[in-house]
Amino acid sequence: MSADPAIRREIPDATVARLPGYLRALTDVAERGISSVSSEELATAAGVRSTQLRKDLSHLGSYGVRGVGYEVEHLAVEISRALGLTQDWPVAIVGMGNLGRALAAYSGFAIGGFHVAALFDEDPSLAGEHVGDVPVSPMTELALLAEAEGLSLGVIATPAASAQQVCDALIAAGIRSVLNFAPVVLVVPPDVNVRRVDLATELHVLAFHEQQKSLDADLGLAQ
């Protein structure tokens, strides 16, 4: 049921994945004091083709001016709205190893929409230590803090072995969106969203292409 004709804009996943890039490009452009850009300029700054950018933006609405371009400030607001960045999302990070600390200190949050609201580690002896402004809490405090801070996004930066149980705990605490840095496939209920970032996968893909280049080169020599 539901069926609701107009309001519910369907934005393709591929487009959603590029919007943050456009937003960053707009921020850069704005910092240079420019108030209007063409799709060509913005696309170059974001590393895509201009037709791609225009098609993507067309899914959000019609925010450009024909013959002129896009008003930087306005477009940034519209993209932010589409992504849900008009509210500030409280993020919890679990796992205070090097990676967790790096994430906790990451300034990329500044681009808007997020703040580190709580840090956790399974080692209780880290409790009380501060990373940045935020104290590290033991996992036992998760449910409590989730309630108090309204946590909705969880980041897993633990070793692979504990990732699933940490994930279960996050879900039990009401978190439905998880960013997983551990190299495991998490099992979650269907209403929970997981995204995985995996260094090993990225390196493997690079290695593949690097190998292809060698093969091409060999082939070139051979012929």
Next chain:
Amino acid sequence: MSADPAIRREIPDATVARLPGYLRALTDVAERGISSVSSEELATAAGVRSTQLRKDLSHLGSYGVRGVGYEVEHLAVEISRALGLTQDWPVAIVGMGNLGRALAAYSGFAIGGFHVAALFDEDPSLAGEHVGDVPVSPMTELALLAEAEGLSLGVIATPAASAQQVCDALIAAGIRSVLNFAPVVLVVPPDVNVRRVDLATELHVLAFHEQQKSLDADLGLAQ
């Protein structure tokens, strides 16, 4: 010469991106002492559908046994070969902040094919310090070490502001595959491969879906 004529299989990018996951799943399975798996079991472990897995593997060759499944050890070797992991790739990491240190210590390299061969930081005062077993070198040593170690993969873990110049230096040193953690679009010659990992983008995408859930819920209530 040059070995093989017909060997040059065309493997789709989407398939390449999933192969590392299959490899990991196979490793897990092997550790549990299992020597044969069906596509169904392996697909579940890797978080994909079995038809997807079979189609992916069909791009590499025909390594299964009908009515039975895949021999774990053998399939792992074939996937490794396809990805180019039969050789060990020396990796350079630039930027010894929290993230760079986390990457340098990352055990995911262990899954095979990579080793951290050199570490760099633009701050010369870090030179000589060791992270893990590897000493941190000043950027001025890059060309020299690239030659000596045969560096082919570079990881950029610097702040956004220095990423492009670091990338230029890597390319000048002969590196043609780059993994970029800085939130910038790097400009590179066409024979250089760049992959970007961006925390902010991942969080933005999660925020988008989280917002969609709220909208769905509101809608549900409203109707």
Next chain:
DNA sequence: CAGTGTGAACCACTTCACAGCC
């Protein structure tokens, strides 16, 4: 049989070509 390998149908995304508008 049980489970792989694959052509064919389907679907999502990208690119093109151009109409529409300032």
Next chain:
DNA sequence: GGCTGTGAAGTGGTTCACACTG
């Protein structure tokens, strides 16, 4: 005239249905 917005065509990837085989 210049640049946006978009239907239509093209491309690549996924899913289906089933032939094939140990």
